[in-house]
């Protein structure tokens with residue numbers, strides 16, 4: 001099973017992706033987590049990405065495409081994977097199509113978690129307060145406004161991109177966590 005999660009920051013992609021990865025025995029690939037690990041380890045990619053991420057902007061397409069291209073070759077992806085935070089631009093989606101075609105792999109579905117902007121802002125403010133060890137560099141009002149703007153401009157067009165390809169499933173992300181999981185599983189089983 002190979003899935004993509006689409007949705008604005010704070011929509012609950014990470015939470016739901018972890019549950020699905022567990023349910024289907026597939027790998028959860030979060031480019032945000034991978035980039036934060038690179039920042040913490042002070043690798044070349046991390047050093048280049050740190051300030052971009054803190055501002056809530058996107059790191060260059062080629063950087064994340066290369067990370068994903070290598071990552072899907074790892075043994076834990078043999079049964080499939082769920083992409084959380086990638087692709088985020090039409091160029092990344094096109095690169096992913098090419099990469100999967102080369103590897104003779106297909107996507108099964110693209111799940112869109114839809115949530116109102118007002119709810120997102122409340123959720124992220126709550127997450128910033130509750131995070132042990134302090135908030136993420138980009139969980140502040142300024143960066144969040146940027147991340148939402150970037151999502152609406154650069155990532156939201158992927159909804160149409162995948163709808164045209166017959167892959168899109170939209171799920172209401174404002175229900176409770178368990179209800180959202182149940183709705184996702186129903187949407188996937190109804191394919």
Ligand SMILES: Nc1ncnc2c1ncn2[C@@H]1O[C@H](COP(=O)(O)OP(=O)(O)O)[C@@H](O)[C@H]1O
Nearest residue numbers: 009010031032053056057058059064085086088
């Ligand atoms: N596919 C990607 N392309 C470009 N930048 C990315 C990508 N994935 C993550 N990033 C960078 O990492 C930051 C955090 O990503 P993520 O953890 O997915 O956050 P969010 O809570 O906004 O979904 C993004 O704002 C961006 O700077």
